[in-house]
Amino acid sequence: MLLLTFDDGTPLGERLGWALVQEILPPGVVLVRVRLIDAAGLDFGKYDLVLVGCGGYLPCTLVTPELVNLVSGVRSVGLFGIRREMPFDAAPLSALLDRLTVWLVPTREEQVLYASARANAIWTGDMRICLLPGVETQHEREVRVSGADLAAASLADATVTIASHHAVSSDHPDVLLMAMRGARSLAWSTKEADWSAELRGLFLDVFGRSWPAEVWFEVDPEAVTAYRVLTDALLEKARAVIRVLLKWEAAP
Numbered sequence: 001m002l003l004l005t006f007d008d009g010t011p012l013g014e015r016l017g018w019a020l021v022q023e024i025l026p027p028g029v030v031l032v033r034v035r036l037i038d039a040a041g042l043d044f045g046k047y048d049l050v051l052v053g054c055g056g057y058l059p060c061t062l063v064t065p066e067l068v069n070l071v072s073g074v075r076s077v078g079l080f081g082i083r084r085e086m087p088f089d090a091a092p093l094s095a096l097l098d099r100l101t102v103w104l105v106p107t108r109e110e111q112v113l114y115a116s117a118r119a120n121a122i123w124t125g126d127m128r129i130c131l132l133p134g135v136e137t138q139h140e141r142e143v144r145v146s147g148a149d150l151a152a153a154s155l156a157d158a159t160v161t162i163a164s165h166h167a168v169s170s171d172h173p174d175v176l177l178m179a180m181r182g183a184r185s186l187a188w189s190t191k192e193a194d195w196s197a198e199l200r201g202l203f204l205d206v207f208g209r210s211w212p213a214e215v216w217f218e219v220d221p222e223a224v225t226a227y228r229v230l231t232d233a234l235l236e237k238a239r240a241v242i243r244v245l246l247k248w249e250a251a252p
Helices: 011-024 065-071 090-099 108-114 127-131 155-163 173-179 196-207 221-245
Strands: 002-005 032-035 050-052 057-059 076-079 081-083 102-105 121-123 139-145 165-170 185-188
Touching: 002 011, 011 076, 011 127, 011 155, 011 173, 011 221, 065 090, 076 090, 076 221, 081 108, 081 196, 090 108, 102 108, 102 221, 108 121, 108 196, 121 221, 127 173, 127 221, 155 165, 155 173, 165 173, 173 185, 173 196, 196 221
Parallel strands: 002 032, 002 050, 050 076, 057 081, 076 102, 102 121, 139 165, 165 185
Antiparallel strands: none
């Protein structure tokens, strides 16, 4: 099996994505990891399954006609959200989504925008939240965490460090996803990068609404728990999709 990875801006996100891949794949799968930017010339057809991404946000600038051609005609799963940097050429992205066997869509907003007419799209929520432990608030103060912070910390330690603060502000969705597991207040900024579209989709799915930049809002722990329970069930659905595509079990 081939896994195509890409950098979405944070080492924490990379580790979180790798943990998700290990969670959804059946035991015993032989996995070859290749960076998307190094995939030119690979024979995708020799792999039983090609997994594009590991739960992060795919920059549209990496979606090229060559990638579309490589994915064409092979069994493939898209495990990514869309990094909606503006402006971007929607044609290669649309072609890639058409050619994926299955696209596991992390937000309902992306499903509406890019997958409403695509039978190969399955909304799963951001399944990475299933890997994050619940954390009790220990520090009654605000903390700002960028996507590059805590680069050397383990996933569990990073989640505890982030979510144990009363209030967390960040410019990256991965950090705020971790913060939801314990922080009481959140805020997001565009000081280093504009993730407004990606955060809006996440917030709408979890809380039913979104907030503008630099505005603190209270975390509804019941909403986070409900989302966590839902995505846990959808994670099992994703596992079943992978097993079927690997021909490890028959389709239902």
